Amino acid sequence: xxxxxxxxxxxxxxxxxxxxxxxxxxxxxxxxxxxxxxxxxxxxxxxxxxxxxxxxxxxxxxxxxxxxxxxxxxxxxxxxxxxxxxxxxxxxxxxxxxxxxxxxxxxxxxxxxxxxxxxxxxxxxxxxxxxxxxxxxxxxxxxxxxxxxxxxxxxxxxxxxxxxxxxxxxxxxxxxxxxxxxxxxxxxxxxxxxxxxxxxxxxxxxxxxxxxxxxxxxxxxxxxxxxxxxxxxxxxxxx
Numbered sequence: 001x002x003x004x005x006x007x008x009x010x011x012x013x014x015x016x017x018x019x020x021x022x023x024x025x026x027x028x029x030x031x032x033x034x035x036x037x038x039x040x041x042x043x044x045x046x047x048x049x050x051x052x053x054x055x056x057x058x059x060x061x062x063x064x065x066x067x068x069x070x071x072x073x074x075x076x077x078x079x080x081x082x083x084x085x086x087x088x089x090x091x092x093x094x095x096x097x098x099x100x101x102x103x104x105x106x107x108x109x110x111x112x113x114x115x116x117x118x119x120x121x122x123x124x125x126x127x128x129x130x131x132x133x134x135x136x137x138x139x140x141x142x143x144x145x146x147x148x149x150x151x152x153x154x155x156x157x158x159x160x161x162x163x164x165x166x167x168x169x170x171x172x173x174x175x176x177x178x179x180x181x182x183x184x185x186x187x188x189x190x191x192x193x194x195x196x197x198x199x200x201x202x203x204x205x206x207x208x209x210x211x212x213x214x215x216x217x218x219x220x221x222x223x224x225x226x227x228x229x230x231x232x233x234x235x236x237x238x239x
Contacts, residue, residue: 005186005189008184008186008189008190009189009190009193012176012177012180012184012190012193013193015176015179015180016173016176016177016180016193016194016197017197018176019171019172019173019175019176020172020173020197020201023090023162023165023170023171023172023173024159024162024172024173027090027093027094027097027162027165027170027172028155028158028159028162030094030098031093031094031097031098031101031158032101032154032155032158034094034098034101034102035097035098035099035100035101035102035105035158036101036102036105036109036151037102038098038099038101038102038105038106039101039102039103039104039105039106039107039108039109040105040106040109042057042060042061042102042103042106043106043107043109043110043113045057046058046061046106046110047110047113047114057106060099060103061103061106061107064099064100064102064103064104065103065104065107069096069097069100069161069164070164070167072096072099072100073092073093073096073164073165073167073168074167074168076092076095076096076168077089077092077093077096077168078168080092089165089168089169089170090170092168093162093165093168093170097158097161097162097165100161101154101158104154105151105154108147108150108151108154109143109147111146111147112143112144112146112147113139113143115142115143115146116138116139116142116143120134120138120139120142121134121138121139123138124137124138144216145216145217148209148212148213148216149209149213152205152209152212152213153209155205156202156205156206156209159198159201159202159205160198160202163198166178173194173197173198174194176194177190177191177193177194178190
């Protein structure tokens with residue numbers, strides 16, 4: 001005979017998985033892509049933009065990083081209607097998470113871009129590359145390798161942070177667990193179950209992150225070996 005707690009866990013598993021597939025994962029992917037895009041633009045403005053725009057994006061980063069994500073979601077979903085702006089819950093969640101991810105990833109991307117030596121820029125300009133060509137062919141590939149670990153951590157954190165969307169009625173995994181708990185009066189079992197689901201998802205993503213970092217590390221090592229070999233060949237020709 002199946003224990004009652006196990007029967008409850010099995011019966012509630014599909015509603016949670018369905019909520020994860022239809023809301024948690026799409027919300028994570030959409031906001032991460034939009035957030036990185038926003039963060040890239042903000043980082044470029046911080047580094048190369050005119051002073052008025054630099055001041056604007058600095059204020060944006062300061063504001064978002066200095067206030068809790070939960071408060072930001074409440075302001076967008078519950079406070080904006082007072083100003084005549086009403087948004088659906090999923091749309092409000094996308095805006096809130098995108099703004100949050102954009103602020104944090106902008107700092108990661110900015111640090112990655114500044115980690116590329118200035119000599120790389122000078123060398124690319126000396127062979128006739130434009131600013132954008134230098135950025136796309138020389139700087140971005142190197143900055144990408146530097147930024148992968150922190151950006152991967154941001155993505156994993158975002159998966160867990162999407163549970164906050166439940167407070168603005170987005171029916172993601174945690175809200176699905178809350179609804180079942182409200183009917184069955186078994187919060188310990190259901191909240192433990194949803195915690196395990198988040199843990200499994202985060203563990204899979206962490207494993208993928210490790211493989212991605214190793215892949216880029218091997219590519220970087222291969223590129224350095226090729227560069228050293230070319231340097232030795234050139235030296236041999238000179239002799």
